[in-house]
Amino acid sequence: MKKRIPLIIIFCVGTLFVLAIFLPFPPFPAMEGEVSVWFDILKGFAFVLGGGNLIRVTADKIRKGHPDRFYLWVTLVGFFGMLGVGLLQLGGPIASGGDFTTEGLWFRRIYDGIFAPCMAAIFSTLAFFVSSAAYRAFRAKNREATVLLVAAFVILLGRTPLGNSLTAWLPDFLSFLKIPWLFEKILMYPNTAGQRAILIGIALGIISNSLRLILGVERSYLGGERS
Amino acid sequence: MTMWDMIVLWIGGAMTLMIFSFLYKDNPFYKFAEHLFVGVSAAFWMVKAIQTTMIPNMWAAIWPKSVTAILHAAQHTEPNYVRLIPLGLGLLLLSRLIPRIAWLSRWAMAVLIGFTSGTYLVRYLQSDFIAQIRSTIIPLVVVTPQGLDVTQSLLNCILVFGVLCALMYFFFSLEHRGVVGGISHAGIWVLMVAFGASFGYTVMARISLLIGRIDYLGQWLQSFGNIL
Amino acid sequence: MSSLLSPLILSTPDFQYFALDKINLFVILILLVTAILFFILKARQGKRLYIRKIAGLEAVEEAVGRATEMGKSVLFVPGSRDLDDLQTIAGLSILGSVAKMTAQYEARLDVPVNRSLVMAAGQETVKEAYLAVGRPDLYKPEIVHYITDEQFGYVAALEGIMVRERPAACFYMGAFLAESLILAETGNSIGAIQIAGTAMPVQLPFFVAACDYTLIGEELFAAAAYLSQDRRMIGSLKGQDVGKVVAMSAIVIGSLLATLVALTGSSFVDSLFRAFIRLFALNY
């Protein structure tokens, strides 16, 4: 009972949304948009669970005398501080659409001073990681790795002024060896071929996985393969 | 620049440096920035969810008259009782907080998973399966008014056979030996070109991010100069 | 009443019960669904179907074993998107299999997540996995814990967990965005065995470059079937292969027809080609 009802729900809802696309009369065409809104509302409810979990796990660690107690307090202060500032709307109201860009809002100041710089800084560390990964991964260890290396090398070279001038002297009948030409063609042909095969594979994987979920063949998220 | 802009810039610059310090190794500064960021950002998205979804899309839809003070547009809307469904599902989800009836939350979860599977099935069938097959159907030989275009024909062949070989790599129920093995091996090569190319291509976007940050730190340093 | 249900009553003469312009989509859908269903049913009758080895999945148990020996934890990241992405659900299914292994080996499992709904579903998954192998005593709800919805806040916390807890095995299974390389490089720096899987084409090269094993696209969705060794699930994989045959034949036939059109210019072949291509028309 506890496991059967969810399976019936998945079957009905899943089938409904597969068929909806073939049914051109109301309410079907508008259904997906409406249920997406429901999904967002459910995410809102789920914040109670997630936020509660964050507070509980952090507080538990503090209580048990975790060596990082100080930092765990920082998390709690940051959390309740931002929550308070946002809900009490210090410095002025946050517009109903969620626009908080009005000057003087505390919510905006914390966003500009802490949230946005941290986010951008972590995102930009990718420039470092992309270099160290290139150093380690692009080595001609075997034939496959060599193919990877050559493709990456040509594309990297094609993005520098150096790449263009390096092969500019080649005569016309060898123009297919010029870096800009290779750059464009590698991106447009073998690269596209690889991406397309991956996309077709993904589509089949998703179709089959969805079907397994709708039919209740796969149900580990509800616990166990068999009920 | 107002005093507040200045303070915000200073804190932001300091946070940026604290985050970057992780690249050397883990340290108290990074730990501080990380923990603060986690707390602040979790609350940020919660407040956003309340403001952009819970109030306008649920509360105002069901009881528009009760929120006219903050949502003027709600004055003229009729109640949309369909939104009682997500409210109900949300309450089911919260049953997790009461262990005795926690299993009820699976009903809400089942609706979500059913919705995701159903919509994904048809969406990917259209946009990735059918559309990608369609774009791969091209002539292997290209004839122009000047005659046979050898280069273009070759490139088209690479595209078509590339897709076929790489697809062979994904076959699950055939042993990758003999002819199948050879084709799927060629498929791996195609995938490797694709991976190498898109890795190399993305580098520029990643470096741009760092340029943006270093520019920001430059402004931060300049603000010190302005003070002195 | 609501805008959603009010237009139910319709009396226009050109009322359509079925979107005829999507008939080709319907035909292909039926074809694929039948193929997958056929093999699921066949497998249920007890026929054992062959499935090739997937290196990344062979290594999962080894990685969990190594973590146990070293007395270190296993880190599992189910992607950075919510339950409305099928990759997340696929990631959670893999989590089910991994959790069974950690329960059997008595290894420590850590699953930080960035969505509350994923947390709820993940807790359910891990709990049932520990129950299924008879070790409910080892299950703690804190195994799956929420960090923050913010993508890079989550990444910052994961980096912290990695360098401080030093897990011996890291699994990244689900939908990943730019964080893929940050995670994989940090994991690499602590010397963990890393197994990744995603259907985000843009992120695949980074996982391939920095992880020990990577499940590419479709393999992510096959992983749960492979790890669970459930016959019906494996049957569905064989059904997917039929889909690949359909795709490959369509490309071959279509391209040959297109080539014939280019070479001969015959109007008969041309009309044949046009008819064929209509099968793959998109009518959104």
Add this chain to the structure above:
Amino acid sequence: MNILKNLLFQLDRRIIYVAIALAVTIPLVFHFAVPLNPSPIVQSLFDAIEALPPESKVILSFDYGPSTLPENDPMAFAFARHLLTRNHRIYMMALWATGERNLDYTIEQVIEKEFPGKVYGVDYVKLGYKAGDEGLINTLFKNFKGMYTTDGHGTNINDIPMMKEITTLEDFDMILNVGSGRPGTKEWIQYAGDRGNIPIGGAVTAVEALLLYPYYPRQLKGLLGGLQGAAEYETALISKYPQFGITGRQAQVYMGPQAVAHCVILLLVILGNVSYFVGKRRK
């Protein structure tokens, strides 16, 4: 000798990080700009704008958000400079809510600073953001003032001199889109360019550009792809109008660090392979 050995075999990742940081910072500090010769796809857009008769009506749409500023801002700046120098009228709008900030920034940084003689409402107007994505283009195509009843500051649209002759999208001589995704250049082509035969020019991030090549040259007059495209456009602009030689090099200045960083990464890849093969031979 030891240093060399360390460099070859145990290159610490932190050395790589320092190298990248320097490769970006030093060119930025010294304003090391890389002039690039315009590729045909960039030059043809430049020429198309050159060919418009003076006082042509051009839409400049800001369809990008904060995450792609370094790539997109220089494109918008270059377009604004070019259009105003040629005495065209600019109609600035945004399909992205986050685009409005970038629109204001362009007015503030380029128009007000470099073209103090240009008059709001006569030479340029801020129409601002309207919701609706590609649907908005669709509506504008039939009835422009139905959507934009006021400008971005709330002034009645009929009180703005340069709006007098506008009724539909077809009244414009060109549409320029600075974008980083959907809705963007592709939507402008599909919903406006193809339908009304209005020339479209695109300026998009590098990732997006890849998807737009097939539309050139039939549906798209030209395309600026990523920083590189922007830098090439600046070269074209500066060589025709040398007065922008100092102010008009945003993308070129950003291309300096890009070029150096790319070279450093290429060197690292070579170094990695050398150390791999030397190490293998030793074994």
